[in-house]
Amino acid sequence: MTDPAPTDIDSLSYEAARDALIAVVDQLERGGATLEESLALWERGEALATRCETWLTGARARLDAARAES
Numbered sequence: 821m822t823d824p825a826p827t828d829i830d831s832l833s834y835e836a837a838r839d840a841l842i843a844v845v846d847q848l849e850r851g852g853a854t855l856e857e858s859l860a861l862w863e864r865g866e867a868l869a870t871r872c873e874t875w876l877t878g879a880r881a882r883l884d885a886a887r888a889e890s
Contacts, residue, residue: 829867834875841868
């Protein structure tokens with residue numbers, strides 16, 4: 821089992837964060853990680869999910885603003 825790639829999550833695009841989150845979930849579902857590795861993966865997954873939600877919230881706000889202008 822390898823450690824998750826160290827990446828500044830706040831700089832990830834939505835697509836990159838989503839793909840990284842999918843990889844984390846896959847690693848957790850396959851099992852075989854130590855407790856410490858599993859906790860690190862879980863924490864990274866939570867941070868990636870938060871990043872995705874931030875992107876989606878921003879996109880929703882932009883759509884709402886565009887609709888309000890028309």
